[in-house]
Amino acid sequence: IRPLVRKQVSNLTQQAPKYFAVPASTEDEDIQAANIAEAILDAHYREDHYKQELQLCVWWGSICGSGFLKTYWDSKVKDSAGNTGKFVTENISPFYIYVPNLLTKNIEHEPYVIHAATMSVEEVKQRFGVTCQPNVNASLSILEDQFLSLVGVTRDRPHNECLVCEYWIKPGKFSLFPNGGFLRTAGDQFISFDEGWPYDHGQYPFSKFDDVESGRFYGEAFINDVVPIQREYNRTRSQIIEAKNLMAKPKLVAQRGSINPHQITSGPGQVILYTPGMQPPAPLQLPSIPTYVETEVER
Numbered sequence: 490i491r492p493l494v495r496k497q498v499s500n501l502t503q504q505a506p507k508y509f510a511v512p513a514s515t516e517d518e519d520i521q522a523a524n525i526a527e528a529i530l531d532a533h534y535r536e537d538h539y540k541q542e543l544q545l546c547v548w549w550g551s552i553c554g555s556g557f558l559k560t561y562w563d564s565k566v567k568d569s570a571g572n573t574g575k576f577v578t579e580n581i582s583p584f585y586i587y588v589p590n591l592l593t594k595n596i597e598h599e600p601y602v603i604h605a606a607t608m609s610v611e612e613v614k615q616r617f618g619v620t621c622q623p624n625v626n627a628s629l630s631i632l633e634d635q636f637l638s639l640v641g642v643t644r645d646r647p648h649n650e651c652l653v654c655e656y657w658i659k660p661g662k663f664s665l666f667p668n669g670g671f672l673r674t675a676g677d678q679f680i681s682f683d684e685g686w687p688y689d690h691g692q693y694p695f696s697k698f699d700d701v702e703s704g705r706f707y708g709e710a711f712i713n714d715v716v717p718i719q720r721e722y723n724r725t726r727s728q729i730i731e732a733k734n735l736m737a738k739p740k741l742v743a744q745r746g747s748i749n750p751h752q753i754t755s756g757p758g759q760v761i762l763y764t765p766g767m768q769p770p771a772p773l774q775l776p777s778i779p780t781y782v783e784t785e786v787e788r
Contacts, residue, residue, distance in 0.1 A: 490712050490719055494551045497711070502544045505534055537578065545580035550700040554708040557581040558696045559604070562688075565616075583707070586695065591706045596697050599706075600662035604655040604695070613651050613675045621651040621676035651676040657693055660686055725785055732778050743770035 510526035512519040533539055542558060550556035559581050564574045587603040588596065596602065613621050626649060653675045660669035671687055673680040688694070699708030738755060747767035753759070763769050 490715055493715060494548065494712065497551050498544055498547050501547045502540065505540070506543075508534075533576070533578070537575075539578050542578055542580045546698055549580070549583055550698050550708065550710070552710055552712060553583050554700055554703065554710040554713075555583050555706075556698045556700075557583060557586055558698070559694050560696065561694045581695065588706060593706055594702075594704065596693055596695055596706070599659070599693075601656060601658045602693055602695060604657070606653050607650045608653050608675070609650055613653065617673070617675060617680045619675060619678050619680055621678045623649050623651055624676045625650050625652045659693075660691075722786065725782065729778060729782065729786070732775075735775055739772040739775060741770040742773050744768050 508527050508530040510523035510530075512523040546556035546558050548556070557580070558578055560576060560578045562574065563577045566575050566577065567573055581604065585605045587605065588599045589601065590599055593599060607625050608616075610621060610623060613619065654673070656670075656672040656674075658666050658670045658672070661667065662669070666684070668684055669686045671681075671683045673682075701709040701711055701713075703709045741753065743750075743763065744767045747763045748761060748770055753761060761770060
């Protein structure tokens with residue numbers, strides 16, 4: 490399965506994506522603005538490790554069915570020229586994206602999207618200026634930590650990171666937030682709330698890539714069709730190896746009382762003493778492996 494996943498990721502990311510910006514009109518100013526937009530996107534792909542993030546996104550989609558990219562404006566990051574503020578694209582694990590309606594395929598139709606992540610206490614204080622109490626373990630994923638809490642399993646070691654959640658609420662979906670909003674929490678601390686949608690385009694900053702369409706929010710991975718074949722392949726190989734081991738060290742057939750079976754070992758060059766007048770022990774003849782079993786693995 491691993492070579493199949495690597496091949497698909499390579500096929501889908503070996504060529505750089507082509508960007509096209511459509512001018513708002515036929516005026517020279519709009520045409521020039523569209524050309525500048527294409528140049529900016531091309532530079533973003535070459536300079537900001539966008540290809541690595543895209544490969545991770547495709548990799549998640551190949552094994553989980555869906556991959557996510559998050560593109561947002563970070564006002565605290567400096568670009569190569571020293572200017573403050575740039576838009577950032579990063580891969581997001583599908584286990585860190587939460588939506589309320591799993592029957593909706595398009596993420597833009599969701600009333601809200603939650604992006605969860607874990608950060609150290611120092612990172613939360615540096616980025617957001619608040620001090621939070623750790624509530625998750627860095628060695629566990631968010632899904633594992635929530636599952637252990639659900640089944641009542643407690644960890645002996647103390648928590649060492651904070652669960653940071655971003656809540657993106659679309660306008661017109663909730664009466665409490667008619668204009669939409671953006672909330673952020675860290676552990677049990679409330680960090681910030683911005684009323685209204687932060688971007689003029691009105692879309693979520695998340696892009697979803699499905700491997701195989703499922704008609705639902707999360708797609709399906711092609712390896713779902715490969716797993717049964719892989720299991721049968723492993724089972725057939727195990728049977729061949731087991732038959733090979735039996736033929737290399739076959740069982741012995743001996744008359745009752747002719748030998749002491751407890752004295753027989755698997756060491757080479759052993760002398761087996763048997764009772765005179767009885768038949769000496771002989772290896773048990775096993776049927777050879779059918780040809781179709783060996784060709785089954787190749788097929």
